[in-house]
Ligand SMILES: Nc1ncnc2c1ncn2[C@@H]1O[C@H](COP(=O)(O)OP(=O)(O)OP(=O)(O)O)[C@@H](O)[C@H]1O
């Protein structure tokens with residue numbers, strides 16, 4: 001059994017494609033998705049927005065940059081914007097008629113144009129639904145980050161133009177070489193010191209004093225980790241399919257190895273890969289993302305619960321692997337259909353965008369996916385900083401899925 | 417001689433198709449037994465049932481005295497399987513492959529590495545053992561494929577068309593290894609092929625399989641004997657009726673007759689008397705039938721020497737398994 005597992009791991013680690021798929025791709029995804037466009041550009045917003053999240057806006061600026069911000073919030077972040085005068089907005093917030101109010105300060109347009117002052121937007125929240133607040137905050141941050149970046153790049157181009165005007169002998173052909181490093185510097189600067197920052201405030205009446213800083217990383221990393229973890233469920237099916245194709249499966253069957261040890265031996269590598277993946281992704285979230293200007297991933301307050309959740313997720317994914325191996329017979333079924341199903345499940349389960357950002361019915365559908373429970377569990381631990389008690393339902397659901405997958409998979413599995 | 421294998425009415429059905437339709441045969445310890453048959457005859461299916469890869473629809477077999485259905489573990493330790501397809505992990509080295517296949521038979525540590533080195537020697541690939549299989553030539557892959565079935569020292573080795581797509585050099589090497597394993601290590605071997613030359617060369621006894629059934633089973637000599645003897649065609653510088661009669665009268669010869677000359681375009685056949693037109697001493701072909709070509713040949717040459725007649729060509733047509741198969745089924749083995 002262990003020989004089979006060990007051999008499969010050896011094969012797996014010689015297979016560049018699956019390594020890239022399991023380890024590198026998720027990182028690239030997270031960086032692209034979070035680093036550049038924030039939550040807004042990631043595709044979730046476009047694909048489903050029948051119920052946009054409402055956001056009240058108090059526009060104390062009233063000039064063009066504020067208007068652009070509002071338009072972007074609506075178009076790119078998928079928020080439903082209503083503008084109120086400040087007093088009315090605060091009253092509605094107090095009455096919980098609206099849950100989020102974004103205050104655009106006076107002079108926002110001017111400050112942004114000046115480019116050297118950081119403007120602070122204030123997001124006021126009056127709801128206990130932390131998830132929803134985080135999502136709105138992320139959306140606003142994503143949009144403002146883009147605006148800062150745009151503004152800063154424009155500024156650097158203007159600076160270039162000024163250099164050229166001041167120095168007529170300046171060779172335009174070198175300008176691209178100059179422009180790129182300048183743009184890059186601006187980009188890094190904007191990551192480190194955005195022109196627009198967002199702070200979150202809650203009325204004291206809400207009583208929830210803890211002010212955990214929530215970042216896109218906290219939401220993005222668990223979601224993507226779960227997506228890519230479950231994608232590895234194809235490993236078992238693929239490896240069994242390869243063995244059947246080359247005929248080595250006959251050799252295994254002809255050897256004095258029982259069927260169960262053989263099946264378990266084929267599953268262990270999947271389990272191991274998931275554990276490695278989880279460690280790798282969380283480590284990247286903690287140590288690598290900060291290096292490129294993103295926030296660091298916090299691991300929450302309950303390491304034991306986190307380990308349990310990772311194990312349960314790995315088990316669930318592995319059992320899903322047998323099910324796929326039992327049902328998908330051809331290469332196309334494994335790579336294509338199962339792959340597609342895994343992506344769709346991940347989407348439904350909220351790996352791409354937190355379900356609370358979409359709508360109720362989606363969230364309900366999502367609950368039939370193991371992804372939902374895994375993602376929810378990771379949010380509870382990593383993002384909300386909750387403990388073991390909060391993930392009991394996730395653990396139970398994951399174990400339940402594991403049992404169903406295993407039983408159906410083993411029942412349908414054909415050895416010859 | 418004890419039987420290492422006794423197959424008893426094995427049947428495998430795929431829906432309506434009986435891929436194997438009641439096959440029974442015995443293999444003696446130390447024997448090289450051939451399963452000869454055309455594509456789709458059921459050879460691989462038979463082997464798969466005997467090695468525990470497939471469950472028989474009905475029937476059973478005993479291997480080394482153990483029933484394949486009730487004592488699969490014991491049977492599997494005795495069996496070695498070399499599948500028809502290259503059943504190896506292409507990205508792993510030959511040595512890693514062999515170590516793995518030894519491990520799944522329970523070999524560990526020093527015993528395992530000794531066995532691996534031994535089988536590498538048998539197939540003469542020790543030097544390349546650390547290269548990944550995918551870098552091997554076709555013939556080398558075949559040899560490792562065989563080695564992988566040998567690591568656990570099986571008493572009964574199943575070789576399923578081990579020479580398909582192999583260059584002559586590797587092929588000879590495989591033949592030698594097979595004979596050596598049989599002779600030096602007393603390994604019993606079941607060898608399937610649709611190349612009758614291979615089976616004739618390697619096997620003591622052969623079962624000819626067609627459409628899931630054994631249609632004939634015997635030693636090669638007896639199978640061929642079914643057809644009667646062989647034919648010698650001999651080209652002579654001259655021939656006459658007296659000489660033909662003398663040849664026919666030789667004890668090992670059952671009949672002799674003239675064969676029409678090969679290029680009769682200008683000289684149409686004019687009766688048996690005149691064969692070689694004067695002035696054109698064309699070689700004349702005589703067909704000699706015999707029970708045993710070798711004995712007949714010795715006697716014919718003696719007869720020719722007495723008369724001082726030289727021969728210009730000799731061709732011997734031994735009846736073979738191909739012709740046996742043709743005789744039994746009216747079909748050719750391959751095509
Ligand atoms: N899994 C299967 N499902 C349905 N039919 C099968 C299956 N495996 C084999 N067969 C059929 O059983 C018959 C015997 O196949 P088998 O592979 O035993 O032939 P073979 O003698 O080994 O032929 P070859 O010389 O081509 O290897 C064939 O007609 C084949 O189509």
Ligand SMILES: [Mg+2]
Nearest residue numbers: 459460461500
């Ligand atoms: Mg075959």
